[in-house]
């Protein structure tokens with residue numbers, strides 16, 4: 001088991017288990033009978049457009065329920081035990097506006113903490129602490145609508161981190177950010193997140209990762225140490241560049 005060095009403590013990596021997971025929509029199989037057992041601090045998820053990465057991420061977060069099989073994170077069946085799941089897995093989407101539901105920054109941060117059972121007062125204090133930790137105490141009471149896209153990403157990240165999940169899933173959440181902002185986001189994550197699973201189309205973003213899972217057509221094509229898997233993935237993508245998209249349609 002890999003260990004993540006965070007700013008405050010040493011936390012074991014989350015245990016991710018898929019047992020014969022299948023998922024279909026509109027009569028199409030999007031994830032085919034997939035089994036997996038991994039426990040690493042930094043995991044990359046790569047694959048062509050439509051290969052099933054976001055669907056797998058949503059299954060891992062318990063946002064959708066498998067038609068058959070189970071998804072367990074640290075032993076929590078995330079689709080069935082939603083209460084435990086929101087303490088265990090956090091997910092960051094590409095577009096912060098799909099995630100933020102409250103008008104002000106601190107309401108947004110406190111909401112997640114209320115969801116995990118904290119009282120209003122404790123949740124509000126937790127929101128303030130999170131803002132202070134990121135040097136953003138002056139965002140207290142700030143309207144989300146007045147923040148830039150990068151700043152909204154940071155709000156989403158803080159909201160997820162405040163809940164201290166064992167696993168944070170990033171579904172291309174930094175697309176469209178400028179390079180310094182993206183680097184800053186990664187620095188924050190490196191300091192605080194125990195386990196991260198990142199979906200990306202940029203293999204360079206995964207160079208320091210422990211493991212890479214490569215999806216093809218709704219199944220795991222490869223799952224292993226980052227460097228050799230990325231090498232084979234990049235070689236396959238270079239070869240396939242004229243072969244048309246890998247979509248399940």
Ligand SMILES: Nc1ncnc2c1ncn2[C@@H]1O[C@H](COP(=O)(O)OP(=O)(O)OP(=O)(O)O)[C@@H](O)[C@H]1O
Pocket residue numbers: 025026028030047048049050051052053054055056247248249
């Ligand atoms: N709600 C849905 N109903 C029907 N089909 C869907 C649904 N969501 C996704 N799909 C299909 O499932 C397949 C996998 O989609 P998914 O979003 O998981 O791929 P992805 O690997 O994340 O792709 P990308 O790299 O383009 O983001 C695609 O063919 C997509 O059209």
